[in-house]
Amino acid sequence: MKLRHILATTALFALGTGAQAATELKFINCGGSDSDFVTTQGEHIAEWEAANPDYKVALEFIPWGQCQEKSITLAAAGNPVAVSYMGSRVLKQLADSELIRPFNLTDEELGSYSESVLRTVRIGDQVWGLPRAFSTKALFWNKDLFEAAGLDMPEGPKTFADVIAASKAIDENTDAKGLGIAAASFDNTMHQFLNWMYSNGGEVVDADGKVAFDSPEVVETLQFFKDVSAYAQEGPIAYDRAKLEPLFQEGQIAMYVSGGWGRGRLGNVENAGINLIPAGPSGDGHSTLLITDSLVVFEGTGVEEAAESLVRYLTSVEKQSEADRKGGWTPIRQTTDTEELIASDPTWEPFIVSIPTGGPEPLMYEYAAMQDAINEAIQGVILGEVSPAEAAKAAADELRELNGE
Amino acid sequence: MQRKIDYFPYLMLVPALALVMTIVAWPLIETFRLSFTNASMRRTVDYVGFKNYIEIFEDDFAEVIVRTFIWMFFGVTIKLVMGTLGAVLLNAAVPGRSLFRVLVMPPWIVPIAIGVFMWSWMYNGQFGMISGLGQRLGLLDGPFEFLAYGSSAFIATIVTDVWIGTPLVALYLLAAMQSIPKELYEAAWTDGASRFYRFRRVTLPLIAPSIATMALLSAIWTFNSFEIIWILTEGGPRGSTTTMIIDTYKTGLARFRYGEGAARAVMILVFLSAFAALYVALLVRLTRRNGAQS
Numbered sequence: 001m002k003l004r005h006i007l008a009t010t011a012l013f014a015l016g017t018g019a020q021a022a023t024e025l026k027f028i029n030c031g032g033s034d035s036d037f038v039t040t041q042g043e044h045i046a047e048w049e050a051a052n053p054d055y056k057v058a059l060e061f062i063p064w065g066q067c068q069e070k071s072i073t074l075a076a077a078g079n080p081v082a083v084s085y086m087g088s089r090v091l092k093q094l095a096d097s098e099l100i101r102p103f104n105l106t107d108e109e110l111g112s113y114s115e116s117v118l119r120t121v122r123i124g125d126q127v128w129g130l131p132r133a134f135s136t137k138a139l140f141w142n143k144d145l146f147e148a149a150g151l152d153m154p155e156g157p158k159t160f161a162d163v164i165a166a167s168k169a170i171d172e173n174t175d176a177k178g179l180g181i182a183a184a185s186f187d188n189t190m191h192q193f194l195n196w197m198y199s200n201g202g203e204v205v206d207a208d209g210k211v212a213f214d215s216p217e218v219v220e221t222l223q224f225f226k227d228v229s230a231y232a233q234e235g236p237i238a239y240d241r242a243k244l245e246p247l248f249q250e251g252q253i254a255m256y257v258s259g260g261w262g263r264g265r266l267g268n269v270e271n272a273g274i275n276l277i278p279a280g281p282s283g284d285g286h287s288t289l290l291i292t293d294s295l296v297v298f299e300g301t302g303v304e305e306a307a308e309s310l311v312r313y314l315t316s317v318e319k320q321s322e323a324d325r326k327g328g329w330t331p332i333r334q335t336t337d338t339e340e341l342i343a344s345d346p347t348w349e350p351f352i353v354s355i356p357t358g359g360p361e362p363l364m365y366e367y368a369a370m371q372d373a374i375n376e377a378i379q380g381v382i383l384g385e386v387s388p389a390e391a392a393k394a395a396a397d398e399l400r401e402l403n404g405e
Numbered sequence: 406m407q408r409k410i411d412y413f414p415y416l417m418l419v420p421a422l423a424l425v426m427t428i429v430a431w432p433l434i435e436t437f438r439l440s441f442t443n444a445s446m447r448r449t450v451d452y453v454g455f456k457n458y459i460e461i462f463e464d465d466f467a468e469v470i471v472r473t474f475i476w477m478f479f480g481v482t483i484k485l486v487m488g489t490l491g492a493v494l495l496n497a498a499v500p501g502r503s504l505f506r507v508l509v510m511p512p513w514i515v516p517i518a519i520g521v522f523m524w525s526w527m528y529n530g531q532f533g534m535i536s537g538l539g540q541r542l543g544l545l546d547g548p549f550e551f552l553a554y555g556s557s558a559f560i561a562t563i564v565t566d567v568w569i570g571t572p573l574v575a576l577y578l579l580a581a582m583q584s585i586p587k588e589l590y591e592a593a594w595t596d597g598a599s600r601f602y603r604f605r606r607v608t609l610p611l612i613a614p615s616i617a618t619m620a621l622l623s624a625i626w627t628f629n630s631f632e633i634i635w636i637l638t639e640g641g642p643r644g645s646t647t648t649m650i651i652d653t654y655k656t657g658l659a660r661f662r663y664g665e666g667a668a669r670a671v672m673i674l675v676f677l678s679a680f681a682a683l684y685v686a687l688l689v690r691l692t693r694r695n696g697a698q699s
Contacts, residue, residue, distance in 0.1 A: 069658060076446045076661065093661070097446035185641030234530045235550020237642045243529075252531060368659045379642050383554070 022049075022056035025303050025310065026081035029059055030067035030293070037327035041314065044323070048313045055306050071298075075099040080298035082307040088120045088292045091128040092363040100296045101304055102126040103312075112317055112333050120292040120360040129294025130315040134324070134332040135259040136288045136358060137195050138350040139278060141166075142176075143271040145254040149173040156273045160200070160224050160280045163255065167231035170254045178231035180244040180256035183375075183382050188241040190374045191289055191361075192257055197221045198287035198359035200280025204374070204399070205362050211403050213374070214389075214396035217282045222381045222388035224280065229382045237379055260330050260351045276350045288351075290358040292332070330355070366402045373398040433674075439667035446661045457668035465644070466652065466669070473628065473648040476559070480566045480627045485620055487567065488574025489612075493604065495575060496582045506579075513572035521636040524565045528552050528637070552638055555645030562634050562646050566627060574619055581615035582608060614691050621684040625677060649673050 027045075032038070038061075045057050060081075062070055071084040072094070080099065094100045105127055110118065113131065121129045141156045149169040157163045167178020182192050194204070202217035212218070229236055233244075233253050247253045249267020257277065258265075266272050276286035295311040297304055313319065321337045324330070330351045331338045342348050364370045377391035386394070440457055444450045495506050512520060530536045530548035539545035551561045585608065593603045631650045634640060640647035640655065647655075653673060657666015 072446065072661065073658075076663075093446060098448055099446060185639040234548040235553025237553040238528070238530065238550035247531060366660055368655070368661075372655075375641070376643050383642065385643070 022054055023303060023306070025055050025057045025083070025306055026301075027057050027059045027310075028067065028071050028081050028084040029061050030064050030085045031061065032063075033061040035327070037323055040323055040326040044314055044319050045310070048310050052306065052309065055303070055310075057310065072099070075298050075300075078300065080300055082298060082301045082303050083311055084296055084298065085132060086129060086294055086296050087361075088129055088131070088294045089361045089363070089367045091121060091294065091296070092123050093365050093367060094296065095123055095126075095128045096365055099298060100128055101299050101308070102128050103130060103297075103308065114334060114355050116290055116356055116358050116360070117292060117332060120290055120363075121294055123363055129292075129296040130311055131292040131332045132295045132315060132320075132323070133293040133327060134330045135291045136330050136351045136354050137191075137257050137259055137277060138262075138288070138354070139163075139255055139257055139275045140248060140262055140266075141255045141273045141275065142248070142251060142269050143273050144269075145170055145174055145176050145251060149254075156275045157255070157278050158275070159278050160196075163278050164224070164228050164231075166254065167228050171231040174254075176251055177233045177247075177253045178255060179228050180239070180247055180253035181225065181229055181232045181236035181382070182239045182241045182244055183236040183378055184238060184240040184243075185372075185375055185379070186240045187371055189378055190371045191291065192241065193221070193225070193374065193378050194289040194359065194361070195257055195277045195287070196224060196280065198289060199277045199283050199285075200224070201283040202280075203359070204370070205364065205403070209403075211396055211399040211405060213377075213399055214392045217280070219388045219392045220282055221280060222377065222391055225378060226381045226384075226388060236382055260348065261328055263345075263347045264328075274347055274350050276354055285357060286354055288354040288358040290355065290360050364399070364403060369402050370399055373402070436667045436670055436674075439664055440671045442664045442667075444663035444667070450664075453664070457665050458672075461665065461668055461672070466672075469644075469647055469649055469652045470672075472645075473650075476563060476646075476648055477624055477627045479563050480570070480630075481620060481623045483563070483567045484570045484574050484623055484627075485616060487571045488619070489578055489616065491571060491575035492578035492582055493608070495579050506576075509572050509575060511572075512568050513570075513576075517569060517632045518636060520569055521565060521633050524561075524568070525552070525637055528561050553642065555642055558638050558642060558646050562637055565633050565637065566630060569633065570623060570627065574623060577619050578612055578615055581612040585611045614687075617687055618684070618691075621680060621687065625680050625684075628673075628677060628680070649676075 029038070029041075042059075045059070049055065049057060068084075068086055068090060071081060071086065072090065074080055075094070076097070076099065086094070091100070095102070103126075110127075117131060117134065118127065121127050121131055139157065143156075146153055146156070146166060149166070150173055151166055151169050153162060153166060157166050163179055170176055170178045183189050197204075197218055200217050200221045202215055202221055203212045206212040233239065233247055241256075241258065244253065244256045245258070245262070245265055246267070248256045249265065249269060251268060263274065277288050279286050295315060297307040297311055301307065314323070317333060317335065320332055321335055324332060325337070325341075330348075331341065334352070334355070338352060342352060362370065373395045377386075377395035380386040380391045380394075381388050441452055441454060442450050443453050443456075491509060495502060495509065499505075527533045527535050528551035530550035530553075533551075535551065536545060536549050539549065540547065549557075551557045589607050589611075590603055593607055598606070629650055630648075631654065634646050634648060634651055635654070638646045640651040649669065650673065653666055653669040656662050656669055660666075
């Protein structure tokens, strides 16, 4: 009798607790769990939870290498998480596969972003992810090495021709090499190339959604890579961007392209300049690759509305600006905070003024296959196995097949 | 009188059978099924017959298969030769051989990812030990990036695979050598056989079954090796280190073409099944021979 009472009480208590328990909202965050950004995000999530007591956010941190694959595989298998942090490059694949839901933003909300930033998350008329982290790129150059090479470029390289001339002079007159090139079979090989390609007026996919990778501008950019690689560090194909950093810090290369985070990683280089990505001969001026990571809301979880509310809260103007500062990222929105940032640290300027003219990561359904095709073209040119025109044509043919043209 | 069937032993097999069906049979069947579909991230899945199998041979998959076998051949052969030599040295009656037996273990014990990262820095032209040593010895004019060129990257991945895989081969063959009766060596020594002659006519014939077994197992492991190539080159430059397992991963998981990836996985299964059949046949033959001797 006593046992029966205990069991009944326990069952009732469990039922009651279950009824009161908050609904779990699974959130996959790419990267580590011990940064200032994560702490800030945690505070923002706590604020949202306080305002939405029916929900409890279950945050899971997954290293970048496996993060996106895990979120996508879970969704494709019919077991999606509510919210996930994603490289915006995969948005088209997710949207076309009907795995994520679009955000209906008001004109005011849309207007808070630069048009160029919106292009990284918008497909057709719809926005499929809200930008969470943003990077632009600039050219870091070692002023002492330029001087040692006898170069008369007080403002640093401004054009492709300047970069080649400077690289040649540094290679011939110092122990260092010119421009550090990343060409490993890795995503930032394509990213690095796109910086230069956009500065030369090239496109992977044109405004009509057609592949344009065999345009004269792209061939010219590949030719630039071929020419400048003669004075680059030995074996660019063994390097991704991260491996170029120590070479620059040690004064073994005079130039390399990096994001805003590179400002704090100058190592032994006391006299560094940071320039806009030099302009190509066929370009309209300086440009850069705009990369955003986004927060997306998956379909089929039953908590889509709450998930969208959370994402909107985290990416609202004020909260996002705070997250940008803590994360050390290029500000996603141009607010008074941005002006203050440039005023307090002018080295941010090249990363911010290039935003309006920057180009997005191409949004193609098969992003990884697109990346492989472009990387192969770059590697083939650097290794001298194919001419720039042949490489561009081979890659364009593959991209057209991927694009269903 | 009719004999009553005792179901109890069969009942005891049910848990094991259920486990095997769940973790082996079901994924296998599902992989076969997927290989005949156009499964991707899209929610609709259609059966496409043998289209995936036809397409993979229209791509450069045949080239990938050949490359995989070349990679496996060199990896396994060098591991066996070095493992055999290592086993002979570890079996030699020298002072401190126990210490050497311990020292040979680290490449096998260290987590593969850590070992491979170490090698990736050793192959680095600017900071790496190999390039530096080559320059000091006058073999290289300047820094050389081993992972930047197709041929050197291919060789570099084999060298790393050999470094990781040799200790196990050596220890396995050492165990086989230690089971050879000492009387055979004493008799050969009494008859005036040289050290090399004893190795060739006593040691090698008696450890041959172990070498064959290890060769097959090593072939299976090497064929399936993923981490080494992925961490060092991700299959590049320009596909020069892309083996079947790398190609399958890229297709099925990195590009989310689950159907095509499954077809490639089935091809791997076919090859591995052939190795496994050879291994089983060898085991049966050895068992029969040892049975006849006893």
